[in-house]
Amino acid sequence: ERHPGLRVVWTEMPGLRWVVEDLERITRQLRVVQSRHAADPRQLNFWRTFGSEVTEGLQCTPMAYFRRNCYIGASMLSPFDMPYARVLGTDRIMWGHDAPHDEGSCGLTEESLRVNFHDFDVAECRRMFTATAAELYHFDLDALVPVAERIGPPIDVVHTPLADPPVAKGSAFWAPTELREVLDRPNL
Numbered sequence: 001e002r003h004p005g006l007r008v009v010w011t012e013m014p015g016l017r018w019v020v021e022d023l024e025r026i027t028r029q030l031r032v033v034q035s036r037h038a039a040d041p042r043q044l045n046f047w048r049t050f051g052s053e054v055t056e057g058l059q060c061t062p063m064a065y066f067r068r069n070c071y072i073g074a075s076m077l078s079p080f081d082m083p084y085a086r087v088l089g090t091d092r093i094m095w096g097h098d099a100p101h102d103e104g105s106c107g108l109t110e111e112s113l114r115v116n117f118h119d120f121d122v123a124e125c126r127r128m129f130t131a132t133a134a135e136l137y138h139f140d141l142d143a144l145v146p147v148a149e150r151i152g153p154p155i156d157v158v159h160t161p162l163a164d165p166p167v168a169k170g171s172a173f174w175a176p177t178e179l180r181e182v183l184d185r186p187n188l
Helices: 017-033 053-057 062-069 082-088 109-117 122-137 141-151 178-184
Strands: 008-010 070-074 093-095
Touching: 017 062, 017 082, 062 070, 070 122, 093 122, 122 141
Parallel strands: 008 070, 070 093
Antiparallel strands: none
16 A cells, blocks of 8 residues: 555566465455454454454455556466466566576477467467566667567467477476366366
């Protein structure tokens, strides 16, 4: 509340799911200590014991604070993370390939982009690939666009799904684990 213009960036982050899970957990815990939730018969509430001026003074939800102040430098994305991009907002995510490290997409950037971003529209891709970082860090897009056009893959290539991803170390090519399958099952 005191610093509405503050910008926080988590960079070189593995995935996006953890952000959504942490925001959900913080939201749940905040409801336990804010008086405005005390009358809800379904809500456990200890605001009289654990509440404070700080928690009472928070006007937004954790997600709203995130959407106002926070960004993720996502250099280790897998296809399993991509549904969370739209939950968090594609304007909050800055894609990177983590060169020269294997966990990103170094050496297989085009394939990684095709695996992860083929079903995002052009505006969302431009946001995650350039615009958000340019705005946040005050980059000169007029100077960078010619470089990107020369070395970057064309957007039509990014929007061509990769039917047979390579067997590679990068996070874009990770196979699902038994836990991933449990997380994706609608009914356990």
